[in-house]
Amino acid sequence: MRDWTATAEAYDRSFATLCDGTAARLLADLPDGQLLDVGCGTGRLALQAEQSGRTVTALDADESMVEAARRRLRRTVLRAALPDLPLAGSSASAMTANFVINHVGRPRAALAELRRVLRPDGRLAMTIWPAGGASWSALLGELFEEAGAVLPPPERLPAGEDFTRSPDGLAGLARESRLEVLRACELHWDWRIRPEDLWAGIDAGIATPGAVVRAQTPRVRDRIREAFAARTGDLADADGHLSFPVRAAYVVAARRLNEKD
Numbered sequence: 001m002r003d004w005t006a007t008a009e010a011y012d013r014s015f016a017t018l019c020d021g022t023a024a025r026l027l028a029d030l031p032d033g034q035l036l037d038v039g040c041g042t043g044r045l046a047l048q049a050e051q052s053g054r055t056v057t058a059l060d061a062d063e064s065m066v067e068a069a070r071r072r073l074r075r076t077v078l079r080a081a082l083p084d085l086p087l088a089g090s091s092a093s094a095m096t097a098n099f100v101i102n103h104v105g106r107p108r109a110a111l112a113e114l115r116r117v118l119r120p121d122g123r124l125a126m127t128i129w130p131a132g133g134a135s136w137s138a139l140l141g142e143l144f145e146e147a148g149a150v151l152p153p154p155e156r157l158p159a160g161e162d163f164t165r166s167p168d169g170l171a172g173l174a175r176e177s178r179l180e181v182l183r184a185c186e187l188h189w190d191w192r193i194r195p196e197d198l199w200a201g202i203d204a205g206i207a208t209p210g211a212v213v214r215a216q217t218p219r220v221r222d223r224i225r226e227a228f229a230a231r232t233g234d235l236a237d238a239d240g241h242l243s244f245p246v247r248a249a250y251v252v253a254a255r256r257l258n259e260k261d
Contacts (some may be wrong), residue, residue, distance in 0.1 A: 012077045014206065
């Protein structure tokens, strides 16, 4: 899957603000007290949890993300990657995995590991990006076509590892891991971001549009940059922000009480 090395600063000012849109809902659907935030990125959701009075343990696979999260958070931030977490079984009563399962190479093994760490009757709240694209990526697709970009082959998991990118698909993955699904739905919100912050993430190679830009010749990259500046300048509101409707697949699951491993 995608390499996030040394992208923390650009990610934090760009696509991390996109992922912020679900954080309040995830925390609202989990019990107070302790929280394990898996795939914490730069620690923005974990910070909200700390500010609400929770005791947070956060972890991420990328060193630059861990370093950024440590600067932001009061409590423990570990460097670790699914499906191998350095945590005791049945040790977490509440867990978040915000846009994590869509980035791992072995989603079923990842869910099995999350279940192992979750306490009986513990709660896991998780999100993924659903199939069908997003309004912001559609805009960038138009710019790539306008600039004559050559699109690299899309990243796909092997057939035996992939799953339907929808609330039902994520819920099915949870059930395969012997988790009880309590809620499966879509979340909707508007993402507001300044064009220069969005471009910072793209230019750093983050997300699919960033990978597309990185795959182009310098001349095509220049054409994309110029087209982006022109189009987003026209679309920005009076405060200099772009606004995009966004949706996510959302599942809350639990490990059944008294269920044997």
